Structures are given as structure tokens and as C-alpha cells.
Amino acid sequence: MKLYDFLPSGNGYKVRLALAWLEIPYELVEVDILTGGTRTPEFLALNPNGRIPVLELDDGTCLAESNAILYYVAADSLLFPSDRLEQARVLQWMFFEQYSHEPFIATSRFLLHYREQTPEVVADLARRRQPGLAALSVMERHLEGRAFFVGDAFSLADIALYAYTHVAPEGGFALDDYPRVRAWLERVRLQPRHVTIDAGEPLLSSRAQ
Amino acid sequence: MKLYDFLPSGNGYKVRLALAWLEIPYELVEVDILTGGTRTPEFLALNPNGRIPVLELDDGTCLAESNAILYYVAADSLLFPSDRLEQARVLQWMFFEQYSHEPFIATSRFLLHYREQTPEVVADLARRRQPGLAALSVMERHLEGRAFFVGDAFSLADIALYAYTHVAPEGGFALDDYPRVRAWLERVRLQPRHVTIDAGEPLLSSRAQ
Incomplete structure (x- = not known):
């Protein structure tokens, strides 16, 4: 499998975390999303929505959306419960992550790190603060x-929730007031075969470009 | 089951469509989300994230997030494929809907219909236009x-995609330039036991408040 x-x-890190935990090589x-790498005709052929991550299977089939990729690689593992209600609860938190968490906490991190702090960007960051805290x-x-x-x-x-919560301070969301979240982050970090967001550490890695 | x-x-309509198709009574x-109905202590006890829809099972267990509820009620039906890759693709489009569609198309409809058109709201609508068209x-x-x-x-x-796409024009997104989307909407509308968004038509209905 290839992971773009x-x-x-x-969002990509979620998949790297799961694949490492599952010991699945890729x-x-x-x-480089900053220089238009997801807007080339080649990339749009993989994912017409123009976003990473994309998982390409050995037969060339592509799958997009980080949380759908997580389901694909882990639905038959211990990372996904066997009980229907518990499965739905896992999905509930994954949809919460994409709708109520990522657009505020992850996007704030992106705007702070990769965008010039124009008045528009500063106003955009301000709008994302309250929903992120919520x-x-x-x-x-x-x-x-x-x-x-x-x-x-x-x-x-x-x-799914660890990926952007553990770097929430990089988006201006200090975690001092969230002691249970901090303790939970540490429990996740101590899981076997943990990889860091910048390392990735795939079992088999080839860095294109 | 109770559907709040x-x-x-x-988002609620998705669940009503699925339950009608599946002939599951509820x-x-x-x-009333417009008068704070999702911010009361009673409602927050059902869903601490303060959003409808919420599905309450007969034992009092509550499930939130429309697309997680869809999975819960339909994962063993013909509405969810049996092949793992196809299952992941269904989820891919459901995550697409919540991340790349709903915040622009659904929110524009909400802002146009339920908010005073202040300069801030007009600017907000303008920001949501391009991603909605995309x-x-x-x-x-x-x-x-x-x-x-x-x-x-x-x-x-x-x-999941029908729910807000069929009312996209109410959010200012005319569908004239999307003939395949319009034909697909019609195919969905012709499915057995179709219900409309305003009717709901549950098999068993009690309207609280």
C-alpha cells in the first residue's frame, strides 16, 4: 500500500499511527500541500477532492478521507469494537473530530504556522477559538x-482525536485547563509502536520528491 | 427508539430517511434549536455536544452524530455494503459530507433562513460559497x-449526501450546472418509502413541545 x-x-498522522500499531507495512x-501538490492533475486523479491522506492499494484503487482509511485498515482489528453500538460510538467520535474539532483546532494550527498573519487571518483565527475550546x-x-x-x-x-489534540498548543489551544485530556494523551502516547507526527516511521518508507 | x-x-432528515426506508418505527x-432547545441541561445530558439529531435507544442509551446513527441503524442492511472496501467508500462519502459539504451548503441555508442579514452574516455566506461549489x-x-x-x-x-444537496438551492446553491447531481437526486427521491424533509412521517410520532 502507498500512503500519500x-x-x-x-489527518495523515492518524493513518500512520494506526498502520504502525497494526504493524502494516506501507x-x-x-x-507538499503548501506548493500545490494536491492540486496537480496527477494528484486529483487519486482524490478529486484534492486532499491528503490518500491510501492507494496494490491494485491502484484509491481511498480518501482519513477516518474512512482508518476504518478500512482497522475494522477487523482490536482498534474497532465488535459490538454494533460500540462501533457506532467510535464513529460518533470520529465524526465529532471532523466536524467539531478539526476545523477549529487543526485549522488554527495551519493558519498560525503557514499563513501570513494578515487582519483576515487573525479574524479567521478568532472565529475558530470558541468552537475549538468547546x-x-x-x-x-x-x-x-x-x-x-x-x-x-x-x-x-x-x-482520530489524538492526532490534532496532541498538537493543539501549536494552534494556540493550551491544554492546561484540560487535565483529563492531558492524561489521556499520555495514555495514547504510551501505546505500543507509537510514532511521532514528524517522524512517521513507516516500516517501509520511500520519500518521493 | 426516540429520535430527538x-x-x-x-442532519436529522438523513436518519428519518434511513429509518423510513428500513421500516423501523420510532x-x-x-x-427547537432556534430557541436554545439543544442548550438545556436536559438536552446536554443526552448529547454533551449540544446538537441534534440524537437517537435514544429503549434502554436510555444515546447516540449522537447523524452519520454514526445511520451506521448504527443500517450497518446490517442493504444500505451498507458487505465488502470492506465498499464499506470504507460509503464512509469516505459520509466524511466528505460532514467536512467538505455540510459546513458550506447546509450552513449557508441556515444563515440565509434563520439569521438577520448583517454585514458579518453576508461576509460569512460569501466565505462559504467557493467551498460549497467545489x-x-x-x-x-x-x-x-x-x-x-x-x-x-x-x-x-x-x-447522507441527499439530505442537504436536495435543499442546496435554499442556501443559494442553484443546481442548474450540475445535471448529474439533479438526476441522482431524482433517483434517490424515487426510492421506496421516501419521506420529505418537512414531513418526516415517522411510523410512530409524538411531537414534544
């Missing part, structure tokens, strides 16, 4: 008395 | 030679 990815991306193909509060409250997000076992829900 | 919902919501509990273009391109979004069979992907 941009190392600083938390080839990493780095795509997402962290929902997580903090949910983690009361819980080690992980669903059913007390490490799952795709934790992987 | 707000009839004009496309009780509809209307929550989402419709991705759909139009994907539907070339396809009757439905995944594997040529009606699935949860179609239900």
Missing part, C-alpha cells in the same frame, strides 16, 4: 472516569 | 457513469 501524505498533517509518498471541553467532560473514548479500550476514536 | 430532531435539519421528539463539482464529476455514489447501489452515502 504530508508529514505535519494530523510506502510513504510525501506530497470541543476540548466536550472531550474533558467525556473523559471523566474513562481511560479511553469508547468502552475503556484503545480504539480508532482515540487515534 | 429538528424537522428542517438535513418516536420523533422535536427540539463540493458540488466533486459530486458531479463522481456521478459520471454512476447511478449512486458507491458500487451502483443505493447506500448510506446517498442518504
Whole structure:
């Protein structure tokens, strides 16, 4: 399998975390989203929506959307529960991540690091602050008395939420007021075969470009 | 089962469409999101993220996130394929819907219908225009030679995307330039036991409040 990815991306990192945990080898193909790498005709042929990560299977089939890729690689593993209601809960947190968390916490990190701080960007960051804090509060409250997000076992829900929460301070979201979130981040970090976001450490790696 | 919902919501409508197709009876509990109905302590006890729809099972267990609810009610039906890759593709379109479609097309409809058109709201609508058009273009391109979004069979992907696409014009997104999308909308509308967004038509309905 090939993973088209941009190392600083938390969406790509989710997939790298899961593949490492599952000990599934893959080839990493780095795509520079900052210089239009996801807007070339070649890349749009892989994902017409123009976003990384994309997983390319050995027969050339491509799959997009980080959380759908997570399901594909892990649905028959211990990262996805066997009970239908618990499966739906894992998906509930994955949809929460994409709708109520990523557009605020991840996008703020992107705007702070990769965009000139024009008045428009500063205003954009301000608009994303309150929803980002709300997402962290929902997580903090949910983690009361819980080690992980669903059913007390490490799952795709934790992987999906870890990716951008552990770098939330880079988006201006300090985690001082979220002690349960911080303790949960540490539990995720201590999972076997953990990789860091910048390293990726695929078992088999070829860096294109 | 009880469905806490707000009839004009496309997110809630997805669940009503699926439950009608599946002939699963449920009780509809209307929550007025415009007057703070999702911010009461009672509602936040059902979903700490303060959003409809919420599905309450007979034992009191609650599930949030429209697309996670769809999975829960339909994962063992013909609305969800049995092949792993096709399952992941259905989820790919459901995540696309929540990340690349809903925040632009659905939110524009909400802003146009329920908010005073202040300069801030007008600017907000303008920012959501280009991403909304991009989402419709991705759909139009994907539907070339396809009757439905995944594997040529009606699935949860179609239900998730139909909900806000069929009312896209109410958000200022005319569909004249998207003939394949319009033909696909009609195919979805002709599915058995179709219900309209304002009717809901649950098999068993009690309207609270």
C-alpha cells in the first residue's frame, strides 16, 4: 500500500499511527500541500477532492478521507469494537473530530504556522477559538472516569482525536485547563509502536520528491 | 427508539430517511434549536455536544452524530455494503459530507433562513460559497457513469449526501450546472418509502413541545 501524505498533517498522522500499531507495512509518498501538490492533475486523479491522506492499494484503487482509511485498515482489528453500538460510538467520535474539532483546532494550527498573519487571518483565527475550546471541553467532560473514548479500550476514536489534540498548543489551544485530556494523551502516547507526527516511521518508507 | 430532531435539519432528515426506508418505527421528539432547545441541561445530558439529531435507544442509551446513527441503524442492511472496501467508500462519502459539504451548503441555508442579514452574516455566506461549489463539482464529476455514489447501489452515502444537496438551492446553491447531481437526486427521491424533509412521517410520532 502507498500512503500519500504530508508529514505535519494530523489527518495523515492518524493513518500512520494506526498502520504502525497494526504493524502494516506501507510506502510513504510525501506530497507538499503548501506548493500545490494536491492540486496537480496527477494528484486529483487519486482524490478529486484534492486532499491528503490518500491510501492507494496494490491494485491502484484509491481511498480518501482519513477516518474512512482508518476504518478500512482497522475494522477487523482490536482498534474497532465488535459490538454494533460500540462501533457506532467510535464513529460518533470520529465524526465529532471532523466536524467539531478539526476545523477549529487543526485549522488554527495551519493558519498560525503557514499563513501570513494578515487582519483576515487573525479574524479567521478568532472565529475558530470558541468552537475549538468547546470541543476540548466536550472531550474533558467525556473523559471523566474513562481511560479511553469508547468502552475503556484503545480504539480508532482515540487515534482520530489524538492526532490534532496532541498538537493543539501549536494552534494556540493550551491544554492546561484540560487535565483529563492531558492524561489521556499520555495514555495514547504510551501505546505500543507509537510514532511521532514528524517522524512517521513507516516500516517501509520511500520519500518521493 | 426516540429520535430527538429538528424537522428542517438535513442532519436529522438523513436518519428519518434511513429509518423510513428500513421500516423501523420510532418516536420523533422535536427540539427547537432556534430557541436554545439543544442548550438545556436536559438536552446536554443526552448529547454533551449540544446538537441534534440524537437517537435514544429503549434502554436510555444515546447516540449522537447523524452519520454514526445511520451506521448504527443500517450497518446490517442493504444500505451498507458487505465488502470492506465498499464499506470504507460509503464512509469516505459520509466524511466528505460532514467536512467538505455540510459546513458550506447546509450552513449557508441556515444563515440565509434563520439569521438577520448583517454585514458579518453576508461576509460569512460569501466565505462559504467557493467551498460549497467545489463540493458540488466533486459530486458531479463522481456521478459520471454512476447511478449512486458507491458500487451502483443505493447506500448510506446517498442518504447522507441527499439530505442537504436536495435543499442546496435554499442556501443559494442553484443546481442548474450540475445535471448529474439533479438526476441522482431524482433517483434517490424515487426510492421506496421516501419521506420529505418537512414531513418526516415517522411510523410512530409524538411531537414534544
